Amino acid sequence: MEILLNLRQVMFISLYLCACVAMCESFLYSVPEEKKSGSLVANVLKDLRMDAKELSARRARLVSKSSKQYFQLDPHSGDVTVKDKIDRESLCGQNEPCVLLSEIVLEKPLQLHRIEVQVEDVNDNSPKFSKNQFLLEIPEQTPVDIRFPLERAEDSDKGKNAVQNYTLSPNEHFRLDVQSHSDGSKHAELVLEKPLDREENPQISLILSAVDGGIPKRTGTAQIIIDVLDNNDNLPQFPQLEYKVKLKENSPLDTLVTKVEATDRDFGSNAHITYYFSQVSENVLRLFKLNKHIGELTVTGTIDYEESSNYVMKIRATDGGGLSAHCKVIVEIEDENDNAPEITITSITSPLPEDSSPDTVVALFSVTDVDSGDSGRTACTTEVNLPFVLKPTENNYYQLVTQQPLDREKASEYNITITATDRGSPRLTSTRILHVEVSDVNDNPPVFEKPFYEMQLRENNIPGLLIGFVHAVDLDTAQNAKVTYSLLPGKVNDGPTSSYISINSETGNLYAIRSLDYEEVQDFQVTVRAVDSGSPPLSSEVPIRVQVVDENDNAPFILYPLQNGTSPLD
Ligand SMILES: *[C@@H]1O[C@H](CO)[C@@H](O)[C@H](O)[C@H]1NC(C)=O
Ligand SMILES: *[C@@H]1O[C@H](CO)[C@@H](O)[C@H](O)[C@H]1NC(C)=O
Ligand SMILES: *[C@@H]1O[C@H](CO)[C@@H](O)[C@H](O)[C@H]1NC(C)=O
Numbered sequence: 167m168e169i170l171l172n173l174r175q176v177m178f179i180s181l182y183l184c185a186c187v188a189m190c191e192s193f194l195y196s197v198p199e200e201k202k203s204g205s206l207v208a209n210v211l212k213d214l215r216m217d218a219k220e221l222s223a224r225r226a227r228l229v230s231k232s233s234k235q236y237f238q239l240d241p242h243s244g245d246v247t248v249k250d251k252i253d254r255e256s257l258c259g260q261n262e263p264c265v266l267l268s269e270i271v272l273e274k275p276l277q278l279h280r281i282e283v284q285v286e287d288v289n290d291n292s293p294k295f296s297k298n299q300f301l302l303e304i305p306e307q308t309p310v311d312i313r314f315p316l317e318r319a320e321d322s323d324k325g326k327n328a329v330q331n332y333t334l335s336p337n338e339h340f341r342l343d344v345q346s347h348s349d350g351s352k353h354a355e356l357v358l359e360k361p362l363d364r365e366e367n368p369q370i371s372l373i374l375s376a377v378d379g380g381i382p383k384r385t386g387t388a389q390i391i392i393d394v395l396d397n398n399d400n401l402p403q404f405p406q407l408e409y410k411v412k413l414k415e416n417s418p419l420d421t422l423v424t425k426v427e428a429t430d431r432d433f434g435s436n437a438h439i440t441y442y443f444s445q446v447s448e449n450v451l452r453l454f455k456l457n458k459h460i461g462e463l464t465v466t467g468t469i470d471y472e473e474s475s476n477y478v479m480k481i482r483a484t485d486g487g488g489l490s491a492h493c494k495v496i497v498e499i500e501d502e503n504d505n506a507p508e509i510t511i512t513s514i515t516s517p518l519p520e521d522s523s524p525d526t527v528v529a530l531f532s533v534t535d536v537d538s539g540d541s542g543r544t545a546c547t548t549e550v551n552l553p554f555v556l557k558p559t560e561n562n563y564y565q566l567v568t569q570q571p572l573d574r575e576k577a578s579e580y581n582i583t584i585t586a587t588d589r590g591s592p593r594l595t596s597t598r599i600l601h602v603e604v605s606d607v608n609d610n611p612p613v614f615e616k617p618f619y620e621m622q623l624r625e626n627n628i629p630g631l632l633i634g635f636v637h638a639v640d641l642d643t644a645q646n647a648k649v650t651y652s653l654l655p656g657k658v659n660d661g662p663t664s665s666y667i668s669i670n671s672e673t674g675n676l677y678a679i680r681s682l683d684y685e686e687v688q689d690f691q692v693t694v695r696a697v698d699s700g701s702p703p704l705s706s707e708v709p710i711r712v713q714v715v716d717e718n719d720n721a722p723f724i725l726y727p728l729q730n731g732t733s734p735l736d
Contacts, residue, residue: 192280198288199254204247211244224272231267254285255322289327289380293319295388305395306364314356319376319386330379364394365431396433398487404428409495415471415502423463428483435486444482471501472536503541503590508534509598517605520574529566533586541590574604575641608646608700612638614708622713625684633676638696646700654693663692684716
C-alpha cells in the first residue's frame with residue numbers, strides 16, 4: 167500500500183509540474199480516517215522550505231477545494247491538523263484512494279501549494295450480511311459434493327479491511343469453500359460432505375462468519391438454517407410383527423379387539439399411514455372390521471368359539487408414498503359356556519322284564535358338550551332311590567343298569583330323569599327322561615281270598631243249584647293273571663266228587679250236580695285249584711267244606727214196640 171502511494175505521489179507531482187502555472191509544488195499527506203479534531207496530519211514548514219516566521223508573515227492559509235473544510239493550518243507552527251472528524255466511507259464510499267484536496271495560499275508573492283491528503287481506511291466496519299438469517303431447503307439424500315452458493319457479506323471498509331475469508335461453525339454435513347474473484351472479493355459456497363437424513367436431523371443450523379483482514383479482525387455473522395426436505399426413504403414400521411390377542415366369544419359388536427399402529431419416520435404424506443387387510447379369509451372379513459385410518463380392529467359379527475377357536479389375519483400399513491409393511495394379528499377366541507351338554511340315547515330296553523338280573527343294561531347314552539375346557543367337562547346324575555344306577559364308561563358314555571330286583575307289581579314303569587351338567591360358569595344343565603316299562607313275569611300264583619271256604623246246601627236241592635263261589639286273585643297281569651278254576655278229583659261217599667259238585671272254571675261258581683239227602687250225606691269236602699295262564703302256570707288250592715242242611719222230610723219212627731215186624735235196623 168505504501169509503495170502504491172509513493173508511486174501515486176510521484177505521478178501527481180509530475181502531473182502538477184506540467185499543469186502548474188501559479189502553483190509551484192504539490193504535497194501529499196495521509197491521515198487515517200476517524201482521527202479526532204486537532205490531530206496532526208503533517209507539518210508543512212519543511213516541505214515549503216521556510217520557517218514559521220516567514221509562514222506567518224506571508225499570511226499562509228489553507229483553503230479546501232470542497233465545500234467542507236476538513237483540515238486547518240496553524241500559520242505560526244506550520245501544523246496541518248484535523249478540523250473535523252473524517253469518515254472515509256461517507257466521503258468516498260467505494261472509491262479508492264480517497265483524497266481530499268486543499269491549497270495553501272501564500273502572499274507576497276502569491277503562491278499556491280496543492281495539498282493532497284489521502285484519507286486512509288481504518289477497519290471501523292464489520293462485514294455485514296443482508297439478513298441475519300438465511301433459509302436453505304435441501305432434500306435429504308442429496309448427493310455429496312453438491313454446492314450451495316451463499317450470499318456475500320459486505321464490508322464498507324476497503325482493501326485489507328474488506329471481507330477476506332468466511333468460516334462456518336463446526337458441523338458434520340457441510341464444509342465451506344471460499345472462492346476469490348478477480349476484483350479481490352470473495353464468496354463462500356456450502357459443500358455437502360455427508361448425506362442429510364431428515365429423520366435423524368430435520369433442521370440444521372449453522373453460523374456463517376465473514377472475517378475481514380483488519381487489525382484487529384472484525385467479523386459479521388449470519389445464521390443459516392437448513393430445512394431438510396423429506397424423501398420417502400423409510401418404510402412404515404410396526405413395533406411388533408405379531409399381535410396376539412384374546413377375544414371372548416359372543417363379544418358384542420364394535421368390541422375393540424386390538425389396535426395396530428405403524429410408524430413412519432418420514433414426514434407429511436410420506437408418513438401418513440393407511441391400514442388394510444391383506445390376504446384374509448372371508449370369515450375374517452365377515453367378523454372383523456379394520457379402521458383404515460387408526461388401525462383399530464373391531465368386531466362386526468358373531469364370534470363363535472365352536473365355529474373357530476382362532477383367526478389369523480395379515481394387516482398392511484401403507485404410507486402416502488406407497489411403501490408398505492405387514493404385521494400379523496392372531497385372535498384367539500376364548501370359549502364361553504354357551505352350550506349345554508347334550509344327551510344322546512344310543513339304546514334303551516323297554517319294556518324290561520321284571521325278573522331282570524342285577525347289572526342288566528337298561529339304557530346306553532352319551533353326554534357331549536361342544537364347549538372347551540371346564541365348560542365342556544360334564545357330569546351326569548340320576549335320581550337316587552331308584553332301582554337303577556349310572557355306570558360311566560369310556561368317552562362320556564354311560565350305562566343305566568339295574569341295581570335291585572324289579573317288581574312290576576310294585577312299579578310297572580319308571581320315568582328316569584338323567585341330568586347332565588357342565589362345569590362352566592354359569593353351569594349349564596340338560597335333562598332327558600327315560601321312560602322304562604317293566605314287563606310282567608309270572609311270579610305270582612293266584613291267591614284265594616280265603617284260606618278255606620264253608621258253604622251250606624239245603625238237602626233236596628234242585629240239581630244245578632248254585633252253592634257259592636270261590637275267587638282267587640293273581641297280582642300278575644294279562645295271561646299271567648288269568649285264573650281258571652278246577653275241582654281236584656276226590657270221593658264223596660264212595661262216589662267221585664264230580665258227581666256231586668261242579669265248578670265254573672272261569673267264574674269260580676260252584677254248582678250242585680244232584681239233589682242231596684241230608685240223611686245220606688251231611689257234609690263233604692272238595693278242593694278247588696286256581697291256575698293262572700302264565701308259562702309256566704302257577705296255581706294254588708283251597709279246601710271247601712259243603713254242609714248239607716236237614717229238612718223235615720221224614721215222619722217220626724217208633725223204634726219200640728215195633729209197629730210191624732220189620733226192624734229199622736237190619
Ligand atoms: C479462511 O479460514 C479458514 C478457516 O479458518 C482457514 O483454514 C483458511 O486458511 C482461511 N483462508 C485465508 C485465505 O485466510
Ligand atoms: C311317566 O310319564 C308318563 C308320560 O308323561 C306319564 O303318563 C306317567 O304317569 C309317568 N309315570 C310315572 C310313574 O311317573
Ligand atoms: C211194618 O212197617 C213197615 C215200615 O213202616 C211197613 O213198611 C210194613 O208194611 C209194616 N208191616 C205190617 C205187617 O204192618
